[in-house]
Amino acid sequence: MRLAAVDAAAQALGLAPGLALADARARLPDLVVVDHDPEADLRLLERIADICDRYTPMVALDPPDGLVLDISGCAHLFGGEAGLIADWEALAAHLGLRVRPAPAATPEAAQALARFQTVPAPDEQAALRRLPVAALRLSGETVLALRRAGLKTIGDLAARASAPLSARFGEKTTATLARLLGMRDSRIVPRRPLPALIVERRFAEPIARVEQVLTCLDDMSAEAGRALEAREAGGRRFAARLFRSDGAWRDLRVETGLPTRDPTVLARLFRERIEALADPLDPGFGFDLIRFAVPVIEPLAPSQLRLEGGALAEGELAALLDRLGTRLGRGRFRRFRPRDTHVPEQAALALPAVIAAAPVAWPRPKAGEPPLRPLHLFDPPQSIEVMAEVPDGPPHRFRWRRAMHEVTRYEGPERLAAEWWRRDDGTPGLTRDYYRVEDVRGRRFWIFRHGLYGSEAEHPGWYMHGLFA
Amino acid sequence: MRESLQTLSALRRTIARIESQRPAEAPRLVALGHARIDAALGGGLMAGRLHEIFAGEAADASSAAGFALMLATRLMQGKGAILWLRAEEGEARGGRLHMPGLAELGFDPGALILGVLPDTLALLRAAAEAVRCREIGVVVLEIGRKPRALDLTASRRLAVAAEKSGVTALLLRTEAEPAPSAAQTRWAIAAAPSVPLEANAPGLTMLEAALLRQRAGIGGLRWRVEWDRDRLCFREPVLSGLVVPLPAGRPAAAGAGQPLRRTG
Numbered sequence: 001m002r003l004a005a006v007d008a009a010a011q012a013l014g015l016a017p018g019l020a021l022a023d024a025r026a027r028l029p030d031l032v033v034v035d036h037d038p039e040a041d042l043r044l045l046e047r048i049a050d051i052c053d054r055y056t057p058m059v060a061l062d063p064p065d066g067l068v069l070d071i072s073g074c075a076h077l078f079g080g081e082a083g084l085i086a087d088w089e090a091l092a093a094h095l096g097l098r099v100r101p102a103p104a105a106t107p108e109a110a111q112a113l114a115r116f117q118t119v120p121a122p123d124e125q126a127a128l129r130r131l132p133v134a135a136l137r138l139s140g141e142t143v144l145a146l147r148r149a150g151l152k153t154i155g156d157l158a159a160r161a162s163a164p165l166s167a168r169f170g171e172k173t174t175a176t177l178a179r180l181l182g183m184r185d186s187r188i189v190p191r192r193p194l195p196a197l198i199v200e201r202r203f204a205e206p207i208a209r210v211e212q213v214l215t216c217l218d219d220m221s222a223e224a225g226r227a228l229e230a231r232e233a234g235g236r237r238f239a240a241r242l243f244r245s246d247g248a249w250r251d252l253r254v255e256t257g258l259p260t261r262d263p264t265v266l267a268r269l270f271r272e273r274i275e276a277l278a279d280p281l282d283p284g285f286g287f288d289l290i291r292f293a294v295p296v297i298e299p300l301a302p303s304q305l306r307l308e309g310g311a312l313a314e315g316e317l318a319a320l321l322d323r324l325g326t327r328l329g330r331g332r333f334r335r336f337r338p339r340d341t342h343v344p345e346q347a348a349l350a351l352p353a354v355i356a357a358a359p360v361a362w363p364r365p366k367a368g369e370p371p372l373r374p375l376h377l378f379d380p381p382q383s384i385e386v387m388a389e390v391p392d393g394p395p396h397r398f399r400w401r402r403a404m405h406e407v408t409r410y411e412g413p414e415r416l417a418a419e420w421w422r423r424d425d426g427t428p429g430l431t432r433d434y435y436r437v438e439d440v441r442g443r444r445f446w447i448f449r450h451g452l453y454g455s456e457a458e459h460p461g462w463y464m465h466g467l468f469a
Numbered sequence: 470m471r472e473s474l475q476t477l478s479a480l481r482r483t484i485a486r487i488e489s490q491r492p493a494e495a496p497r498l499v500a501l502g503h504a505r506i507d508a509a510l511g512g513g514l515m516a517g518r519l520h521e522i523f524a525g526e527a528a529d530a531s532s533a534a535g536f537a538l539m540l541a542t543r544l545m546q547g548k549g550a551i552l553w554l555r556a557e558e559g560e561a562r563g564g565r566l567h568m569p570g571l572a573e574l575g576f577d578p579g580a581l582i583l584g585v586l587p588d589t590l591a592l593l594r595a596a597a598e599a600v601r602c603r604e605i606g607v608v609v610l611e612i613g614r615k616p617r618a619l620d621l622t623a624s625r626r627l628a629v630a631a632e633k634s635g636v637t638a639l640l641l642r643t644e645a646e647p648a649p650s651a652a653q654t655r656w657a658i659a660a661a662p663s664v665p666l667e668a669n670a671p672g673l674t675m676l677e678a679a680l681l682r683q684r685a686g687i688g689g690l691r692w693r694v695e696w697d698r699d700r701l702c703f704r705e706p707v708l709s710g711l712v713v714p715l716p717a718g719r720p721a722a723a724g725a726g727q728p729l730r731r732t733g
Contacts, residue, residue, distance in 0.1 A: 317550060317604035324584065324595050333584045336568045348568035348578070359550075359579030362572045367699045370666065370673050371573035375538070376531050376564035403528075408662070411670035438671040442662035443528055466567060469535020469574060469674045469696075 004036040008098070038064065048097070049191060054243045054289050055084060057198060060107075060188040066114065068107045068188045077202065095247055104128075107188045108180040112136070112154075128181060129155030136176045142169055154180065195293035197235070199224050206245045206286025213242065213287065214271060220292040221266035234259030234300030238266060242281075243289040250281060254326050257318040257354045259298040265319060272327045321353045330354050338362050342416055344465065345379045372414075372436070374446040374466025381463035384447065388462070391453035394435055398447065400464050405439040412436060413449075430456050436468070444468035497635075499544050502702025509680060509690050510654070516544055517635040518653035519628040523642045523681075525659040530563050530643040532676055533658040534611070535574060537639045539696050539703065541607040542576050544637050549606030552599050554584045554592050559613045563643065574674070575698040589616040593623050600630040600638050611641040615648070624650040647681060654683040661693050664706055673697070675706060 001021040058070035078084040102113035112135035121127035178184040254269040333353040418429025430451040446466035451457030498513035524533035568578040628651040663672035682688035
């Protein structure tokens with residue numbers, strides 16, 4: 001077992017990553033050792049990346065211990081690069097993190113400077129040239145080969161022609177070098193796709209009241225609405241992220257069935273969302289940044305009021321479902337689509353009404369037949385006691401929910417085989433024999449025998465599966 | 470004195486203005502297809518009102534739900550959407566609504582939006598909003614037992630909203646006893662033996678429908694009705710020998726000229 005990482009105190013005592021644990025223990029008998037957990041490290045990095053979202057939406061992970069932020073066009077909001085770095089260092093110190101920020105022209109240069117810079121330099125290019133070749137983050141063999149060839153720093157490499165370098169050390173070496181020195185274009189891949197539209201509000205003095213947050217959201221949705229109108233588009237999803245001054249944040253999301261850009265609708269949805277939060281919004285020391293994003297936009301033609309005045313009734317239902325879904329949960333309101341299966345429990349696919357806006361036609365039953373499927377279905381079916389002839393006679397009487405039902409009329413069996421081609425365990429599954437039965441009082445039930453006598457089951461069970469109107 | 474006269478006339482003008490805003494046209498009546506029921510209802514079921522449907526016993530819940538669905542089918546006539554609101558508890562106890570079963574009753578499940586809500590209070594709140602939405606044809610509220618939230622005020626609120634928007638609200642009550650409410654009509658539904666098909670198979674849906682009460686009309690009537698899925702209407706059972714209209718709660722001799730009404 002070897003050390004994967006050491007803290008500053010251990011480093012001062014001469015321990016380094018890669019040292020065998022036995023050796024380290026021999027040197028420091030009371031060494032505190034914690035198991036290496038790369039996944040937890042990655043989670044922490046993700047969390048820090050979320051906190052860094054306050055500076056720019058373009059944040060990329062550089063595992064195991066780095067983050068790359070594209071701050072083009074964002075730094076002036078914090079008083080330039082230096083101001084941004086100072087802000088981040090203060091926040092990181094508050095969170096108990098030790099950070100090494102480094103601004104640079106390319107992502108690779110920033111990564112290299114953050115990890116390998118030891119002495120200050122007059123400018124970025126000079127600083128880069130002083131870095132060791134390990135800063136290229138190439139494989140260990142290549143770095144060793146470069147060292148053996150006497151090429152110790154980036155400056156040594158940059159001074160040479162690239163063709164012989166790539167011939168001897170590989171194409172990758174020169175490509176990485178070119179990106180590091182800004183001679184080739186290089187971009188970061190942000191963790192999340194950029195939303196189509198972002199509106200931000202920063203506050204010099206953090207706001208600590210929910211009403212102020214709401215007013216601000218109204219204002220921002222109006223601004224987003226104007227921007228969307230200019231693009232002749234509307235949003236289907238809206239997300240507001242409230243950044244607290246102590247680094248915590250809170251997300252609010254709303255979704256609409258039809259594209260919209262109406263600020264009053266959005267304001268109402270956000271109000272519903274905040275009211276419906278399971279744990280209420282806690283401003284703590286206040287929010288210092290609110291970002292309002294529209295991740296998905298769809299075309300939406302400019303709307304026109306009716307000539308004779310009055311509101312448009314069109315879209316009223318969609319708006320109602322948006323409101324109810326925002327307040328109570330989008331999965332609570334469902335529309336149904338038919339599915340091509342004969343297993344009764346799976347005959348309908350329930351979709352949230354927000355996403356399944358357009359109704360789908362259902363197959364029509366055959367004329368002249370009585371209803372063959374029940375109105376209410378029990379899932380899972382309920383076990384019942386049945387008196388029936390063995391092996392496959394119809395039920396005569398059955399006991400369901402502690403009441404005896406005398407069957408006067410029946411029809412069946414309707415035999416439904418299990419979908420053996422979809423089963424994972426390789427067994428064909430049990431056949432169900434369904435009966436429509438009616439009892440003395442006229443109540444109609446759908447019951448089935450699970451399995452065939454002899455061939456599939458020794459004592460097939462009977463189940464109540466549904467109730468007819 | 471003079472001032473109070475002015476106030477009085479101003480008030481009268483205000484009241485006249487409010488009254489003139491009331492819709493002048495008569496409410497839409499939807500015939501159910503069953504001649505005697507339509508006659509008893511004065512032409513048909515009134516759209517844009519609150520109607521209550523009770524399941525006589527817990528086991529009749531499916532019949533009552535089916536009746537609500539049939540009324541909705543008649544009321545909507547292929548237009549608009551139906552919002553069916555249930556509580557989670559009812560969904561667990563009474564079974565899920567099975568869409569192919571809805572289609573078997575002649576209803577298009579594509580027009581249905583099902584809302585499964587955590588409790589009755591949330592359900593009533595959602596319904597109060599939904600009843601105001603003119604794009605919805607029918608709102609069905611399925612409420613089991615006797616929750617405290619469902620009182621006269623709640624039903625009055627629904628009735629007023631329904632009248633204003635023209636959306637019909639059907640209040641489906643399972644395992645409940647009728648109580649005072651603002652509903653236009655109140656029904657009690659129970660299953661009835663069907664007319665058998667060949668080989669003694671259960672036939673078309675047969676219901677025992679009792680009109681317990683209707684506003685400004687006779688109540689306490691009882692019919693046996695069959696639902697004709699192909700023509701989407703109620704009808705008298707084909708085998709007339711089986712059907713005896715039962716005068717409920719009054720002697721058979723009492724004519725229609727002397728209507729008995731249940732109050733409350």
